[in-house]
Amino acid sequence: MTTSPFTELFQKAVKAAYDLNASDIHIEPTRTGVDIRLRVFGEMQAPWKQLGLEHKTSFISAVKAETKLAIGVSGRAQDSRCSIDGLPIDLRVSLLPTLFGETIVLRILDSSREFGIDKLMVPNSTLSGLMQSIEYPSGVVLISGPTGSGKTTTLYSLLCKIDRTRKKIITLEDPVEYVIHGISQVRVGPKVSFADALRAVLRQDPDVILVGEIRDEETASLAFRAAATGHLVLSTVHANSAADVIGRLENLGIDRDSLRDNLRFSAAQRLVPKLCRSCSKPATMATICRVGEAAGFSFDHTDSLRMRATEGCSDCQAGVIGRLPVIEYIKQADIERHARGETSKPLATLSLSDAALELAIAGLIDVREVMNVG
Ligand SMILES: [Zn+2]
Known part of the structure; x- marks a missing residue:
């Protein structure tokens, strides 16, 4: 059987994306055809390829066939997951009908990826803070940050540091992105909410539970109840800073006593472009003054x-060779002080801008990023 030129083009796009370390492939119908664009190190690139209007339908159909999307269906959102022959990646696929046709976004997941706290590339002070957070036998450990800030990677890395042979670990994820040996992973979605899954999981005798996200009162309350009954719960929450996590929990109905007794660690995270050593240049005095x-x-x-x-x-790719996490966090002692009303706002051990400053002084990131992370 011969492969159609459109299937071939799709395979080429996936290969190019893989070679360029892209995280996503965007297939975007326009008024004049289809654009194929890549996101590399967090940034959208100029189109990798543009096709004319006459190829639009054939190309989109080929992509749908290759990625296990329903071909005969159009006009409604779809998602799927598939692997790619010859490459160590899985694709998480999302299709959405738009004005000019069906747009398809493919998230590239490295199926051979290994998580490790040492692979996070965070300063030693941050590393020890993170490590302490999982030494508690019970409690809640939270990381906040916008979508794509690497908080899930940080949680996975922490999870992989816990001795799986001596602890029962269960994760609730929407969706499951990486399969980790020795951990029970549960897919949460439209049919099973985080709260439903969490209630069921508590009857499975776990020691450690990863809850993909706490976004409603019920899940928040269940997570804190699980912590109070001897479980270590790792999760993410939507908040701008480590301090805002506490306010967010209060909004979700967690009272101060429960916060004081159970919240062990509150963090906020961003990802910042890592500079290419070969082509980065010394910062100008004017820029340094502006940042200062x-x-x-x-x-x-x-x-x-x-x-x-x-x-x-x-x-590199436009001066960048990857991304580095910038993490601020509040330790338990400071959370307790806050809950006792001794401070109006608990102080982060290291703020986001201080953490970014450390990386800038080490020459790893553009000094201007210090202004962007706060
Ligand atoms: Zn370079």
């Missing part, structure tokens, strides 16, 4: 501060 003013900080030494060369080089 905005961050309320004066730099003692400015030699190591770098800026991104957006033209890039053969080693």
Whole structure:
């Protein structure tokens, strides 16, 4: 059987995306045809390929066939998951009808990926804070941050640090993105809510539970009840900072006593582009002054501060070679002080901008990122 040129083009796009370390492939119908664009290190790139109107239907159909989407169906949202022959990746696929046709976004998941706290590339101080958070036998550990801020990766890395041979670990995920050996993973979705799944999981005698997200009162209350009855619960919550996590929980009906007794660790995370060593350039004095003013900080030494060369080089993608997590967190002692009313707002051990500053001083990120993370 011969492969159609459109199927071939799709396979080429996936290969290119893989080679460029792209996280997503966007297939976007337009007034004049179809654009294929890639997201690399968090940033959308100029179209990898553009097809004319005459190829639109054939190409979209080929993609639907290759990614196990229903071909005969159009006009409604669909999702699927598939693997790709010859590449160590899975694709999580989402289709949405738009004005000019069906747009398809493919998230690339590295199926051979191994999680490790040492792979997170965070400073030692942050690492020890994270490690402490999973040494508690029970309690709630929360990481907040926008979509795509790497908080799930951080939670998975923490989970993989827990001794799976001596603990029963169950995860509730919407959807399950990575399969981890030795852990029971439950898919949560439209039919089973986090709260329903959490209630069922508590009868499965777990030690550690990962709840993909706490987004309603019922899940929040169940998570804190699970913590109070001897479970370690790891989860994410929608909030802008480690301090805002506490306010968010209060909004979700968790009272101060329960917060004080059960919340062990509250963090906020962002991902920041990692500079290419080959082409980044020294930061200009004007930029350094601007960052210093905005961050309320004066730099003692400015030699190591770098800026991104957006033209890039053969080693990188527009001056960037990956992304680094920036994490701020509040430890239990400070959460307790806050819950006792001793502080109006608990202070993060290290703020997001301080954490970014450390990376900028190490020359790993563009100094201007210090202003962007707060
Ligand atoms: Zn470069």
